[in-house]
Amino acid sequence: MIADDNLLIRDGLASLLRDADIDVVAQTASADDLLLKISSYEPDVAIIDIRMPPTHTDEGLRAAEEIRRRYPKVGILILSQYVEVGIATRLLSESAAGIGYLLKDRVTNLEDFTAAIRRVAEGGSALDPKVVSQLLTKGRGAADPLNSLTPREHEVLTLVAEGRSNKWIGERLVITERAVQKHVTSIFMKLDLPQSDDDHRRILAVLAYLRA
Amino acid sequence: MGAGYAVRLRLRVIAASSTPARQRLLLAALWVATVAAQWGALQPMLARGHPQPSVLLYHVVGASFAACGILAWRRRPESLVGPLMVVTGYLFYARLLLSRLDSSFVQTSAIVFGNLWLISFGALLVAFPGGRRWSRSRAWSVLGLCVLVEAGFTALWLVFVPAPGNLLFVSANSAVADELNRGISVIRFVAAIAVAVVLARRWRAATAPVRRACAPAAAGALTLLFLGGLVLEDAFHEAQSPFLVWPTLVGLLLVPVVFLVGVWRAWVARAAIGELLVDLGSMDGRSLQSVLANALRDPTLTLAYWLPDFGSYADSDGQPVELPTASVTRLVDTVEQDGERIAAIVYDASLADERKLVEAVIAAAGIALKNERLAAELRARVGELRASRARVVGAGDEERRRLERNLHDGAQQRLVALGMQLRLLESRIRTDPAAAEALVATAASELAVSVDELRELARGIHPAVLDHGLTVALESLAARSTVSTAVSVDLLERLPEVVEVAAYFVASEALANVAKYAQATSVTINVSRGATGALVEVADDGVGGADDAAGSGLRGLADRVEALGGQLRINSPLGSGTTISAVIPCES
Numbered sequence: 135m136i137a138d139d140n141l142l143i144r145d146g147l148a149s150l151l152r153d154a155d156i157d158v159v160a161q162t163a164s165a166d167d168l169l170l171k172i173s174s175y176e177p178d179v180a181i182i183d184i185r186m187p188p189t190h191t192d193e194g195l196r197a198a199e200e201i202r203r204r205y206p207k208v209g210i211l212i213l214s215q216y217v218e219v220g221i222a223t224r225l226l227s228e229s230a231a232g233i234g235y236l237l238k239d240r241v242t243n244l245e246d247f248t249a250a251i252r253r254v255a256e257g258g259s260a261l262d263p264k265v266v267s268q269l270l271t272k273g274r275g276a277a278d279p280l281n282s283l284t285p286r287e288h289e290v291l292t293l294v295a296e297g298r299s300n301k302w303i304g305e306r307l308v309i310t311e312r313a314v315q316k317h318v319t320s321i322f323m324k325l326d327l328p329q330s331d332d333d334h335r336r337i338l339a340v341l342a343y344l345r346a
Numbered sequence: 347m348g349a350g351y352a353v354r355l356r357l358r359v360i361a362a363s364s365t366p367a368r369q370r371l372l373l374a375a376l377w378v379a380t381v382a383a384q385w386g387a388l389q390p391m392l393a394r395g396h397p398q399p400s401v402l403l404y405h406v407v408g409a410s411f412a413a414c415g416i417l418a419w420r421r422r423p424e425s426l427v428g429p430l431m432v433v434t435g436y437l438f439y440a441r442l443l444l445s446r447l448d449s450s451f452v453q454t455s456a457i458v459f460g461n462l463w464l465i466s467f468g469a470l471l472v473a474f475p476g477g478r479r480w481s482r483s484r485a486w487s488v489l490g491l492c493v494l495v496e497a498g499f500t501a502l503w504l505v506f507v508p509a510p511g512n513l514l515f516v517s518a519n520s521a522v523a524d525e526l527n528r529g530i531s532v533i534r535f536v537a538a539i540a541v542a543v544v545l546a547r548r549w550r551a552a553t554a555p556v557r558r559a560c561a562p563a564a565a566g567a568l569t570l571l572f573l574g575g576l577v578l579e580d581a582f583h584e585a586q587s588p589f590l591v592w593p594t595l596v597g598l599l600l601v602p603v604v605f606l607v608g609v610w611r612a613w614v615a616r617a618a619i620g621e622l623l624v625d626l627g628s629m630d631g632r633s634l635q636s637v638l639a640n641a642l643r644d645p646t647l648t649l650a651y652w653l654p655d656f657g658s659y660a661d662s663d664g665q666p667v668e669l670p671t672a673s674v675t676r677l678v679d680t681v682e683q684d685g686e687r688i689a690a691i692v693y694d695a696s697l698a699d700e701r702k703l704v705e706a707v708i709a710a711a712g713i714a715l716k717n718e719r720l721a722a723e724l725r726a727r728v729g730e731l732r733a734s735r736a737r738v739v740g741a742g743d744e745e746r747r748r749l750e751r752n753l754h755d756g757a758q759q760r761l762v763a764l765g766m767q768l769r770l771l772e773s774r775i776r777t778d779p780a781a782a783e784a785l786v787a788t789a790a791s792e793l794a795v796s797v798d799e800l801r802e803l804a805r806g807i808h809p810a811v812l813d814h815g816l817t818v819a820l821e822s823l824a825a826r827s828t829v830s831t832a833v834s835v836d837l838l839e840r841l842p843e844v845v846e847v848a849a850y851f852v853a854s855e856a857l858a859n860v861a862k863y864a865q866a867t868s869v870t871i872n873v874s875r876g877a878t879g880a881l882v883e884v885a886d887d888g889v890g891g892a893d894d895a896a897g898s899g900l901r902g903l904a905d906r907v908e909a910l911g912g913q914l915r916i917n918s919p920l921g922s923g924t925t926i927s928a929v930i931p932c933e934s
Binding site for chain 1: 751754755758759760762763765766767768769770773792
């Protein structure tokens with residue numbers, strides 16, 4: 135299900151997704167209509183633009199919150215022309231399960247984009263690398279435990295924060311899943327975070343740490 | 347008419363004599379008359395020896411009114427209060443003195459008109475302190491009616507009363523005479539209540555300073571009520587209880603004194619002008635308004651300064667104020683100096699009788715008033731500058747928001763869509779060349795539209811065409827205009843860049859307005875160099891009726907021009923086209 139007030143984007147996205155064997159059950163240009171269609175289609179994922187009529191401010195976000203409240207099983211992938219840490223915080227304030235927040239440009243990397251959709255559909259998370267890098271590069275004191283991470287651990291942390299699974303990270307960095315788990319355990323030790331096997335609980339812990 | 351007429355005649359003479367010397371002479375004559383009348387009233391009684399105290403007091407009432415009246419008259423020649431008190435005093439004497447004359451006619455007249463002092467006493471109460479609430483004709487008709495009723499009833503009563511020297515006597519009938527006597531007493535009592543009611547209603551509507559000034563009238567009304575009660579008791583029970591007699595007598599004696607004090611206090615306020623001059627010398631941060639309020643003893647006094655450039659009144663902080671209209675409770679005077687409007691002063695109606703004092707105070711405050719007006723004007727300008735600066739910043743923010751919105755909804759979306767189309771193309775180019783071809787065609791036209799949009803946006807940020815000179819820029823502006831536009835630029839050399847940019851935006855915004863509202867068929871743009879700077883004029887032949895308050899576009903334009911020290915004028919009579927002209931000062 136796609137909600138975006140720009141016809142070009144909506145149509146282009148639908149064509150791309152169909153090519154990638156993802157069913158697009160419905161499209162809409164407004165937040166109100168989106169809620170209506172969600173109730174009748176109950177899709178696995180709703181892809182939502184933040185700015186929609188009438189005020190073109192945060193209609194999409196508010197619709198997402200409403201969907202989360204009424205249909206917790208529907209995954210939500212927010213697409214936007216820009217990404218802001220503040221919006222990510224608002225979006226993930228309660229849970230990261232089945233929630234994604236990506237730049238619209240990511241659409242053109244089809245493989246990665248569909249992977250994010252599938253992850254969100256399965257209850258995982260997808261956070262745009264730009265948000266993560268904004269969080270990682272934010273000014274901190276010299277005593278920051280982040281400085282004690284090895285470059286490899288840094289890489290792993292970034293990918294964890296984006297919501298990737300150990301398996302995906304292993305494939306990406308060309309290491310075994312067990313090696314990834316080892317890195318994660320080490321990172322969580324260094325940052326003094328509670329261990330968790332759950333991907334989206336893990337991302338919340340990391341985000342909470344990075345925002346602090 | 348007897349004494350009453352004579353007094354009124356004399357009054358008119360005095361009113362006509364405007365020079366202080368003649369007035370002093372006449373007041374002196376009044377003094378002599380008063381002393382003579384008082385002596386005449388008391389002499390027989392004293393000759394008989396051991397008069398009753400109440401009777402003695404009764405015979406001094408007239409002197410109290412006349413003496414206090416003369417003093418009040420001298421203090422406030424322009425007020426009715428003094429003359430009315432003098433008239434009341436003389437009318438009071440009239441009966442006492444005239445009835446002693448050995449003439450039936452005079453004696454009869456003395457009885458018929460003997461109680462007219464009550465009417466002038468009532469008039470005094472109603473007229474104090476401001477008076478002049480009634481028109482002259484209304485006041486005279488009410489007075490006339492009162493005199494007619496009072497004198498008529500008394501004359502009718504005399505018809506049935508056998509008395510020596512009663513010229514009106516026809517037949518003795520004590521029953522009818524008593525009834526008439528009771529009737530006139532009831533009428534007098536009702537009249538006293540009416541006066542009290544008029545004063546009470548005025549009191550309720552009055553502001554605090556007016557109430558303070560009304561106190562003497564209130565004391566008078568109370569006395570009048572006691573007197574009315576006394577008259578009633580006399581008519582119905584043929585008795586005079588001491589608890590009515592004494593308050594009435596004391597009241598009648600003291601009321602003139604209280605009135606005099608009221609007048610005196612206002613007069614003492616005149617001494618405030620001296621105080622005011624001292625205050626004006628050392629204001630110590632106090633506002634001129636509070637100094638004047640203090641001088642005139644009216645804390646509600648407000649000053650509004652006239653700002654000719656703004657065409658409005660403002661307080662000392664330069665905030666625009668709306669002048670109230672003059673009413674029963676508030677008076678409004680404009681202050682002029684050398685024929686130029688300076689300010690307006692709004693003050694309490696209790697000062698109505700003190701206009702001369704108000705004038706004197708304003709005259710004394712003359713230079714300070716002018717200075718304060720300058721300060722107010724300066725503050726108004728600063729306020730306007732601040733507002734215009736805020737508008738400029740706001741307009742900048744709004745413009746950036748508009749650019750962001752345009753980029754977001756336009757080029758940015760198109761480029762993302764274009765990216766997606768390229769991806770689709772990637773996947774189809776081998777399998778479905780026909781679809782791929784169509785995709786390339788749409789992508790190319792999308793790209794062209796995006797490029798166009800970006801160019802328009804860039805022009806909105808800064809018209810790059812200005813690099814080629816104002817003439818070229820204006821001509822390309824004219825070429826894009828939907829209304830036929832002629833450009834004429836009469837400049838020997840290029841204007842400074844900021845002036846060129848401002849001139850360009852004046853023309854561009856004016857053309858945008860023409861396209862939106864004017865329904866014009868042609869527009870001319872003229873740019874020339876005047877003595878004060880560059881002159882940009884955009885004139886159309888449309889429907890007119892434009893003003894800078896309606897569209898923020900013109901307001902923003904005015905701000906832009908004013909920020910450069912220039913001026914934007916909009917001349918847009920309904921039905922006769924619109925001319926927007928900007929003068930932008932430029933050096934060199």
